[in-house]
Amino acid sequence: MVFETERIYFRKLEKEDISILHRWQNDTEVYSNVSDSIDLYSKEDIEKFYDKIKNGKNFIIVEKNTNKEIGRVALPFLDYEQQNTEIIIMIGEKEYWGKGYGKESFQLLLDYIFNELNLHRVGLKVFSFNENAFKLYEKFGFQVEGKIRESFYRNGKWHDIYLMGLLKSEYLKGN
Template identity: 45%
Template sequence: MFENKIIKLRKLSTNDYSTYHNWRNDIEVMKTTSPQLDIYTLEETEQFISVIASQANAKGYMIEHKESGQTVGIVSLINIDYKNRSAECILDIGARDMWGKGIGTSAMSLILGFAFYELNLHRVYLQVFSFNERAIKLYEKMGFTHDGKFREAIYRDGRWHDTVIMSILKKEYLNKEQSDL
């Protein structure tokens, strides 16, 4: 369930702070995913990871590339609302040398399977910056639809950009999965 041909997911632990710290302080990595571009101390990152790893309404997983054994990113379901069966998905590929190698598609496939089959969620949603065209194409390919946007919500590279809201429902995921067979 938590691996495929390319990657395997393992539960995020408080010991992952040093790996995440390198990505969190890489402006090139964070400019497409984080609203706050800043430099963080190791202690700040350790505290951040401790909070994520201990939240009852979140499931965080480190992404490991099977061939190299390298930890390459993180995928999480956060803000899990068990009553309304909904969660927000976050994906970061922190190892830049692994960009464009199918890691994001593989991770989204695993986390959506987990969300819909194991957690029995009805809806998974995400937020993505409008200039992150590669991520938007990935999410569309996975079956996400555009729900709307927060207009000019992020300021990057001297310009205002929208934050795009996308979601996928369980029935859409199951239909897409059947059509991909």
């Protein structure tokens, strides 16, 4: 599998990426869309996190023209026996927001999941306030499978988490 498109490529997450992860994790504007925690993390916290995930399917998204790391994708709960996984995607460099890099990365990741790993199902979680992500997932055919109502409090308000899923047959029909 070639992990690339015209503008981006994926590379395996490496120990040298700890400082990038640390910067993204501690930028509350970046992480507020992908994590229900807005705690700040020390470099040591991120090193421990890296040690936990280093052997999994975790990739850095790199913009080809500049060779700059712009985000991260991961399959944190990959289950080959049941042929399903969950997706995490995050564009960490804010100057790349709204320019289609998230969509392009998402497409590349879904192609990998369904065409290379040959999985049956993929799921994800999205916060109710993250309307852009929600719309993107719907465009790819994801369906709401459940809602965890008012499960976390942020910025003076309670928010829901939507559980969304996509089957391989649905993905192949739409692409």
